Amino acid sequence: MLSEAFYWFFNMSISASVAGIIILLLGKLKKLPRRLVHILWVIPFLRMWIPVGIPSKYSLMTLISKFTTKAVVVYDGALDFTVTNHLMAADSYFPINYKVSLLDALFSVASIVWIGVAFAFLIVYAILYAVAKSETKDAILLRDNIYVSDRITSPAAYGIFRPKIIIPKGYELRDLRYILEHESAHIQRKDNFWRILAVISASVHWFNPFIWLFLKKFLEATELACDERVLAGCVEDEKKAYALALVDCAESRNAFASAFGGAKLRVRIEHILSYRKLSAISIIGLTAFAIAIGYALLTNAS
Numbered sequence: 001m002l003s004e005a006f007y008w009f010f011n012m013s014i015s016a017s018v019a020g021i022i023i024l025l026l027g028k029l030k031k032l033p034r035r036l037v038h039i040l041w042v043i044p045f046l047r048m049w050i051p052v053g054i055p056s057k058y059s060l061m062t063l064i065s066k067f068t069t070k071a072v073v074v075y076d077g078a079l080d081f082t083v084t085n086h087l088m089a090a091d092s093y094f095p096i097n098y099k100v101s102l103l104d105a106l107f108s109v110a111s112i113v114w115i116g117v118a119f120a121f122l123i124v125y126a127i128l129y130a131v132a133k134s135e136t137k138d139a140i141l142l143r144d145n146i147y148v149s150d151r152i153t154s155p156a157a158y159g160i161f162r163p164k165i166i167i168p169k170g171y172e173l174r175d176l177r178y179i180l181e182h183e184s185a186h187i188q189r190k191d192n193f194w195r196i197l198a199v200i201s202a203s204v205h206w207f208n209p210f211i212w213l214f215l216k217k218f219l220e221a222t223e224l225a226c227d228e229r230v231l232a233g234c235v236e237d238e239k240k241a242y243a244l245a246l247v248d249c250a251e252s253r254n255a256f257a258s259a260f261g262g263a264k265l266r267v268r269i270e271h272i273l274s275y276r277k278l279s280a281i282s283i284i285g286l287t288a289f290a291i292a293i294g295y296a297l298l299t300n301a302s
Contacts, residue, residue, distance in 0.1 A: 003110075010207075012050075038218070055299065068086065070085050118204050150168070155179045174248075
């Protein structure tokens with residue numbers, strides 16, 4: 001059973017890699033809003049977890065299937081459901097009957113290593129999360145949900161269900177407007193929740209090096225998307241003030257907290273200063289574009 005689960009997770013990981021590479025390339029287009037790119041990163045993460053899909057001749061997997069990938073039908077009805085089978089290592093499925101007995105032994109051993117390392121990653125991240133929470137335990141309430149702590153170096157939003165904005169000691173005397181707007185945007189967007197889901201996904205697919213690259217790019221896109229949310233309500237002069245506030249904050253590398261300075265500084269400054277608000281027509285066009293990309297990457301080969 002574990003061996004079969006690993007077989008399909010391996011296939012899902014390959015599908016996620018294909019989708020992720022497409023999103024990675026789309027992210028290079030500077031004219032695409034980072035909020036859109038951030039949403040598109042959901043596609044490879046969905047591919048990591050959802051084994052079944054609807055076949056379509058317009059799917060990217062249909063193009064790939066002409067060379068290697070096939071699909072296995074799991075439900076044949078008014079609406080078909082299939083699983084993408086990149087490995088094609090078996091003669092029959094459900095249960096899997098491998099083409100050679102060596103593959104059976106190989107996947108049996110590999111599945112044990114896979115689940116063992118995945119649990120190890122999850123335990124380590126659980127410990128790191130507990131450590132991150134301990135950093136906020138002694139924080140002193142400043143006002144509302146804003147706290148002050150001498151145990152952190154950069155403002156950040158901590159927590160999922162009762163998020164707090166925590167600023168380093170000494171920051172309470174500064175102009176906190178842009179810092180608070182940024183961290184409030186993280187809280188409204190539930191970014192810490194999505195961060196944890198992304199980290200769990202990477203832990204389960206640890207054997208795929210592309211997944212760790214996708215995680216890094218997703219976290220960077222999170223910060224840029226959050227910047228855009230704040231900038232949407234700013235005038236031109238306020239963009240410069242926001243950029244200066246960002247420069248004034250040290251970088252934070254905590255994977256479980258949404259930090260004001262938590263991504264590459266140069267990239268974020270350039271993005272802030274070049275940001276332009278979208279027109280209604282642009283929003284409609286980009287929404288249609290996102291739906292088309294999602295359909296092409298989430299459907300299976302026909």
